[in-house]
Amino acid sequence: MKPSLSEGSEHEGLAPWKISENEFPVQGTPVDKLKFFLEFAILAPSSHNTQPWTFRISDNNTIHLYSDRIRALPVVDPDDRELTISCGSALFNLQLAVSYFGYKFETSLLPREEESDHDLLAAVKVTDIDEKLEKTKDEGLKRLFNSITHRRTNRFRFDEKEISEEILSNLQFIAQKYENVWFHIEKKKKEKEQLAKLVTEGDLIQMSDKKFRRELASWIHTNRSHLMDGMPGYAFGFGDIMSLVGPFVIRTFDFGKGQAAKDKELAIGSPVLLVIGTNADNTISWLNAGLSLSNMLLYLKTENLWCSYLNQPIEVPHLRKRLGSLIPGHSDTNPQLLLRLGYSNREVLPTPRRSIEQVMIREEDSHT
Ligand SMILES: Cc1cc2nc3c(=O)[nH]c(=O)nc-3n(C[C@H](O)[C@H](O)[C@H](O)COP(=O)(O)O)c2cc1C
Structure with missing residues (x-):
């Protein structure tokens, strides 16, 4: 499309x-x-x-x-x-x-x-x-x-096509290059559902918060905007008209339920969910997480794979703890990002x- x-x-x-x-x-x-x-x-x-x-x-x-x-x-x-x-x-x-x-x-x-x-x-x-x-x-x-x-960040649905074991083990090699960074790869339906549930809880909490919505809306711009930063509506699939009213709608209405339903489907429908985490939660660890993120995203692109973010449960402190507890071997460490990975033929604009x-x-x- x-x-x-x-x-x-x-x-x-x-x-x-x-x-x-x-x-x-x-x-x-x-x-x-x-x-x-x-x-x-x-x-x-x-x-x-x-x-x-x-x-x-x-x-x-x-x-x-x-x-x-x-x-x-x-x-x-x-x-x-x-x-x-x-x-x-x-x-x-x-x-x-x-x-x-x-x-x-x-x-x-x-x-x-x-x-x-x-x-x-x-x-x-x-x-x-x-x-x-x-x-x-x-x-x-x-x-x-x-x-x-x-x-690009691709916020649209991914195909069901599986991601090969070879690619997934290459992702683990990438994680190992960065001090104190770990990747948790989840392909199993039940475990993906548990993560998706936390995403939906995160959506409901964040979207009911006026301050959160106001901050988000201030970085979403119309498709015709000539601003040099922020997210144009098209990054979310908004047409021109929707992109004009989008920031107002986001600022004004709590659409948490709709967002939660959409994100649940996106999370469960993606062949892989990936958590990037670190053993400490400090500036150096965050820098290392960022290094590993870009390395991973660029590697995925070489394999024609897309990626998108579902960070809601990491951005809400009590959900972050619960998310950590779902990760075998890393339950007492620090999830930093939750991503979904998959294939798609959809064109995504910069x-x-x-x-x-x-x-x-x-x-x-x-x-x-
Ligand atoms: C640390 C970090 C957190 C992000 N969190 C989210 C997120 O929660 N939801 C989302 O849709 N995109 C998220 N993004 C993606 C950014 O919105 C995206 O990178 C930015 O809009 C630029 O677009 P591009 O990635 O297509 O170049 C995140 C990116 C980074 C680096």
Whole structure:
């Protein structure tokens, strides 16, 4: 089915998706190259498409990643947990782009040197950036990199087609690469139903909360909006007219029951539900969860698989505990994201992104 996207191709916020590796500034300055890598970082997913990141380049070889807490979601994400996971995803894309173009890097997570660094999440130091290097020959890395511009969150129904054991075990390999991160994969009907029940409870609780609805509505925009962030109605399957009234409807009415019924069907109907969790619940763990999330999403794209989020039971504290207790071997640890995975032929359109210039902190701007 073709979704509606009026004037979409002219939307400035969609231009970042058109980035091509051929535009890599081979003859450019180190800063030109580092900025080019960032073109891929900003295509990462983020909660409500807030894009809660800023970047600073220093010493002609290091990119600093900061959280942009002005873009926080205090109702749904009061501890900036999902905000930090989103930044971790951008960090993965950045590292992947650096590797793809043949450069080596060293990443320090939370490299706080000064008091004013409280929002500094990571520093990526790229070696030999002034050299002209060959692109990677690693086929797996190439495929992952090529998926960056094709990845989308797909909120529509997935086909019933099963996901192979090989793909599922590759997902477990991905989890193992990140410190203290675990993936729980659920294919069994009864267990999926238990998770789906928590999703429906989460929907009812969240949608009955005016503040939650108001916050959500403020990040949902019309299909014709030229805003550079947030979620256009088409990401939810809204046509142009529905996208005009959508934010008003969401803000005004408690449609928890309808949402719960829809999400239950989506959850049970997806061949796999996946919980990303961590052994601790702190900033470093959230960054690692974000790194693993983006790695997983890009890998899934190489396998023609889609993914979507059902985080409601993780966003409601008492449901998060109950969800944890359903996960064998991880009952006393910390679920971070609940996702559904599957195949679909539906075309999914990209959502806007801010430009590199909008997410860069210039050297002369101090970060306080
Ligand atoms: C940490 C995190 C949490 C998210 N939570 C949800 C969610 O609960 N529901 C949802 O529909 N999408 C969720 N998303 C998806 C974002 O809304 C999506 O990434 C964003 O709108 C940008 O769209 P894109 O992924 O298609 O580029 C989440 C994404 C991240 C990174």
